[in-house]
Amino acid sequence: MSGYVVKRVLVALALVWFIMTLVFFLVHSLPGDAILAMGGDRPETMSEEQRAAMRHELGLDRPLYVQYAGWLVHAAYGDFGTSVSSKRPVLRDVLVCVPRTLELALGALLCGLPLGIVAGICTALRRNSRTDVLVNGAFVVVGSLPVYISGLVLLLVFGLYLGWVPTGGFVAIDESLNAHLRLLILPSLTLGLWLGAVAARMTRHAMLEVLSQDYIRTAFSKGLASSAVYYRHALKNALIPVVTATGLQMGSLLGGAVLTETVYTWPGLGLAFVAAVLRRDYPVIQGVVVITVTGFVFTNLAVDLLVGWLDPRISRD
């Protein structure tokens, strides 16, 4: 087991190294002036000597492999340079946004998982009934719509026409917890509905698979009440693939968070990322990509190890 964990950690580290390398070469594929602009000055107003001095200062006159090694070392220590627009260290700017995106992800899990699992169980137990077809169809629609469209629909209906919740913005959590959470409702619901659709499909599928197993028939034939069979015997085993599948959706959840945060102007990682891209603030782009991917890779690793621990049958190749 420990050998397996070490191997998985090494693979995760290799992924992080891969993305750091990719980012390095993407930055160096930029035209020279754009790299100079990462120092925060306007290269087009500089003289040739100033540019040369600047290149020297930023280390751009050093051989590529020296620059590459420097980037890896700095990035490993969390030093991604200074944001061109805010003039603050990138790490600080990015870390401010991380908890807000985590809140959104947690909100989505809290809305989506219970909804999806309950819907999945109901449709599996009433398989091919009218409820099954309707609920299933509804989830196919919700699950395939882009989050910015479902988000806008929720925003228009509950924010604009009914006026139940604010349509966007941000209030810090220490300013007013109530206002903060109210702003979080619609974004969480938007992502949660999508996640719920995935969970519902998985739960239904897994429940049907488990219910066709021999031990379920045995449980019925020894006279157990159907509720005991369904919830004690079937559900426990059916939920494992659901956990795995939900864990695997974290990448899409991140992508969805970028769009959801933009729809509701929720100032998390996604909004910061898009703003940085629109402003061509390359140090921030680098920082967000490396930090996000690192977090994502290790979350996936944790989910995998957790599932392996929950269900020893899952082979560790």
Add this chain to the structure above:
Amino acid sequence: MAEGIKSQTGRAAGRGPWRDGRLLLSGSIILVAVAVAVLAPLLAQHDPYKVYPGQVLKGPSAQHWLGTDELGRSTASRLLYGARASLQVAFFAVVIATVGGTGLGIASAYYGGLVDMVIMRAMDMVLCLPMMILVIATVAFVGNSVTNLIFVIGILYTPGTARIVYTTALTIRQTQYVQAAQAIGAGARRVMLRHMLPNTIAPVLVHISLSLGFAILTETGLSFLGLGPPPPTATWGRMIAVGRTSVYRQSLPLILPMLAVSTVILALTVLGDALRDVLDPRLRGSTTGKEQQRA
């Protein structure tokens, strides 16, 4: 095997895949969308870039059937041209992903060993990363012209296709007819092109349909974020992003592109599901296949 799949598909046709309403409905929607994209210049009543002064955010009228947007441009024309941008990017990106992914998948499965390990490990690495973040980051560096979008999405979608082709190709590699072909002296090229390629078509078709949906999602998502094809190009994503700022005065420039994106994406999802039921004989006999057909 090729014959086998053909005859089984044929049998399915006998049972009437076209009577499966989903295939007919979703297929027609896609065809209409493609026709609109191709024929946009003929169908559009007005130039989508022409500004009609004094006609800002108007409702439907005889001159502008679906009203005008925040700059006084015809919403109907922009909607038609928007189909062009989205479908063009999605189509060519999926072509790149399909050609690249099929080639890499079949080559990995055929050669095995080191080639297999290097290619498939690299593909798995990309598949492990959050796709949307990767797409946005790459577009940030290489720029957001239509051509760049096609290449970025196409290349980043290649590993997904490669995985699917690889799994199928690996089983085909072990079949007796491939061994027989090799025994009578068929070379690598012949085995890969004549024996392995045709037998991977069914899963690839299903995957194409689903990835077209994802590619459209990605393109419209990027456009919505302001990272799609630069203005004034009419794209559905940008229309939605801009339309929401003036929804208080006129909702058509927001609602119509939202409907357009949703319809096309739903149609592609349903088409993918329906195609899988018709083309994948292994799933058809199983419980899931049956349920999907009934649902």
